[in-house]
Amino acid sequence: MRLFSDKIMALKTKTLEQARPLFAKIDETAEQNTARVLAAFRNQQISEYLFRTTTGYGYGDSGRERLEAVWAELCGAEKALMRTQFVSGTHALACVLFGLLRPGDELLAVTGAPYDTMQTVIGHAVHTPGSLKECGVSYQEIPMNQGGVNLDLIAQSINSNTKIALIQRSRGYSLRKPLSISEISAVCAEIKKHRRDCICFVDNCYGEFVDTVEPIAAGADIMAGSLIKNPGGGLAPSGGYIVGKSDLVEMASYRLTAPGLGGNLGASLADSRLLYQGLFLAPHVVAQSLKGAIFAAILFDLLGYKTLPRFDELRSDIIQAVELGSPEKMLAFCQGLQEYSPVDAHVRPIPGPMPGYTDQVIMAGGTFIQGSSIELSADGPLRPPYIIYLQGGLTFEHAMLGILGAANAIDSI
Numbered sequence: 001m002r003l004f005s006d007k008i009m010a011l012k013t014k015t016l017e018q019a020r021p022l023f024a025k026i027d028e029t030a031e032q033n034t035a036r037v038l039a040a041f042r043n044q045q046i047s048e049y050l051f052r053t054t055t056g057y058g059y060g061d062s063g064r065e066r067l068e069a070v071w072a073e074l075c076g077a078e079k080a081l082m083r084t085q086f087v088s089g090t091h092a093l094a095c096v097l098f099g100l101l102r103p104g105d106e107l108l109a110v111t112g113a114p115y116d117t118m119q120t121v122i123g124h125a126v127h128t129p130g131s132l133k134e135c136g137v138s139y140q141e142i143p144m145n146q147g148g149v150n151l152d153l154i155a156q157s158i159n160s161n162t163k164i165a166l167i168q169r170s171r172g173y174s175l176r177k178p179l180s181i182s183e184i185s186a187v188c189a190e191i192k193k194h195r196r197d198c199i200c201f202v203d204n205c206y207g208e209f210v211d212t213v214e215p216i217a218a219g220a221d222i223m224a225g226s227l228i229k230n231p232g233g234g235l236a237p238s239g240g241y242i243v244g245k246s247d248l249v250e251m252a253s254y255r256l257t258a259p260g261l262g263g264n265l266g267a268s269l270a271d272s273r274l275l276y277q278g279l280f281l282a283p284h285v286v287a288q289s290l291k292g293a294i295f296a297a298i299l300f301d302l303l304g305y306k307t308l309p310r311f312d313e314l315r316s317d318i319i320q321a322v323e324l325g326s327p328e329k330m331l332a333f334c335q336g337l338q339e340y341s342p343v344d345a346h347v348r349p350i351p352g353p354m355p356g357y358t359d360q361v362i363m364a365g366g367t368f369i370q371g372s373s374i375e376l377s378a379d380g381p382l383r384p385p386y387i388i389y390l391q392g393g394l395t396f397e398h399a400m401l402g403i404l405g406a407a408n409a410i411d412s413i
Contacts, residue, residue, distance in 0.1 A: 003401075004408045012404055015298045022294050022312065026287045032212045033283035040073045041280070051273035058267030067275055068263075071231070072243055076217035079246040081253055081263050082227070084270045086240030089205045089226030090117040096201060096224050096242055097121065097164065099252035103136030105163035110154060110187060111179065112144045114203070115172035116357045116381070126358060144176050148183055151190045158191065164199045165191045169215065170206040170317040173381055173389065175308050178316040181211045181218050188219035199248065205229055206317040206373070206391065209286040222248045227275070228372040230318065233285045234394045235278030237270050237369060285374060286318060289392050292376065292399025293320035296390050299407055318374075320390045327351075329410050330380060333388050334364035336409025337378050340402040341366020351382050359383045365392075376402045 004012070050063035058064065064083070072080040086092045101107060107122065114122070123131020124139045133139065138161065142153045149167075158165075167187055169179050179187070188200040202215040202223035208230035215223050222244030227236035242252050253262035297311035297320055306323040309315060324330050334349040343366035351360040358381075365377030376393040380386075390406075393399030 004404050005411065008404055008408045008411060011299055011302050011407070012400075014302065015295055018298050018311065019291070019294050023291055026290050026294075029210070029212055030283045030287035033209045033286075036074060036212070037070075037280055037283060040070045041276075043073060044070050046070065046276065051271065051276065053269060053271060054267045055269070056267055057265050059264065061266070061268055063272040064266065064268050067272065067279075070276075070279065071241060075214040075223070075243045077243045077245070077249075079249040080241060080243035081249060081256065082239070082241040082243075082275065083256065083266050084227070084237065084239035084268070084275075085256060085266050086227070087238070088117075089203075089224065089229065089240050090115075090121065092224040092226065092240030092242050093118060093203055094121045095255040096222060096248075096252045097132060097137075098135075099255040100199060100201075100222075100248060101132060101135075101137045101163055104138075104161060106138045106140065106159065106161040107132065107164050107166060108157055108162050108198075109139070109141035109166045109168070110149055110157075110191070111166070111168045112141055112174070112176065114141075114166060114168050115170075115205075118168075118203070148177060148179065149187050151186070154187075154190050155194050158194045158198060162195065162198055164201050166201050166203065167215075167220070168203040170203070170319060171308075171321065173387070175321060175323070175387065177309070178207070178319070180314060180316045181213055181215065183316075184215045184220065185218035192219070206319055209283045210290065210316055210318065216244055221245050222252070224252075226373075227278070228369050229374050230286050230289075231279055231282050232275070232369075232372075232374060233278030233281035234369070234372065234374050235274045235281065237274060239270075239275070285394055288394060288396045288399065289318045289374060290315055291396040292393035292403065293318060293390065295396075295400055296320045296322065296403045299403060303407060303411070318391050321387050322390065323385050323387050324410070326386050327382050328413060330362050330382065330386050330388050332409040332413055333406040334362050334378055336406040337376070337390075337402045338364040338366055339409075340398070340405040341376070342398070343368060357381060362388075367392075378406070 068080040120128045123133035202220040204223040204225040227239035308321045363379040367375035
């Protein structure tokens with residue numbers, strides 16, 4: 001069956017020739033991370049009886065507690081919350097901010113403007129009822145420069161009210177570089193040099209298992225992310241996590257439940273096996289996603305589009321940005337990708353409003369888990385320079401077919 005044009009098929013062959021030598025490093029990282037996961041499972045004595053569901057308050061949920069011990073060990077942290085009660089990564093991030101910040105404190109974003117949904121949580125760019133600003137928390141941000149975080153401005157920006165320094169690992173809806181583990185380490189060291197008690201908080205969404213260590217091991221105090229991204233391995237049905245120093249995680253847990261209750265409550269209504277098995281598979285799934293991102297970078301570079309990162313650059317998250325230059329091409333990309341989805345392949349994505357975003361957003365993703373971005377998906381706000389953000393792919397074969405479908409649709413315009 002002929003799926004794509006002769007031009008796209010020829011480019012596929014050329015793309016694979018360039019991509020395959022780059023896959024060896026990704027496979028090596030996946031092997032090391034799988035070994036780390038196996039060691040953590042062994043150290044925490046994971047057994048089948050831990051996979052049961054619980055009800056009500058969830059007191060004494062040993063499966064939940066042991067899973068969190070595994071994740072804390074993998075991150076080099078003292079304590080973790082890993083719960084399906086988090087509705088998204090933004091929810092987990094917000095629990096950290098509202099749990100740790102008080103009226104009069106300042107939040108300093110050292111990686112420029114954060115992701116769109118975090119801007120509504122903060123409330124300084126967009127007025128949002130119940131935001132940090134409305135609760136009396138001040139905010140400032142340091143724009144990134146060409147080389148990454150502007151370390152020279154950290155000393156000038158930190159003041160006596162600066163309680164948290166927010167470090168966003170991923171690029172979000174921008175063309176700036178994601179941060180590597182070594183860069184996160186340097187940022188945390190610089191912050192601590194000027195104020196030891198300033199909390200280094202990493203938004204780790206899209207970055208888990210891309211490297212062989214996580215930001216906590218590199219000097220961060222606390223971090224948060226989503227389970228329907230990397231660490232859920234495509235099996236977690238919902239949820240998010242917070243991990244870091246015990247006292248900080250405890251304070252954040254009071255915003256997930258209530259002060260005094262914290263992480264002691266929270267029944268495992270979803271089958272805990274999905275979270276354990278998803279975490280076990282995550283290193284391999286992340287590797288498949290990274291291979292798809294490299295394939296997309298090469299293919300769209302050959303088609304003449306600006307891609308970030310470039311195919312041979314160090315990757316610190318699973319996102320591949322492609323600057324398409326027009327809303328029509330963004331629409332074609334998403335519709336072409338959707339056609340090669342396992343779910344809702346018959347649906348044609350169109351732009352629309354999304355909660356937490358100021359612009360209309362186009363999204364493609366026929367995923368088994370709604371909104372899962374470790375499964376093959378693409379999205380972006382309809383605003384110049386019209387960039388699509390591709391991520392995920394449970395298998396490289398599927399990622400490649402979806403990317404070829406997107407390229408074929410654009411090339412047919």
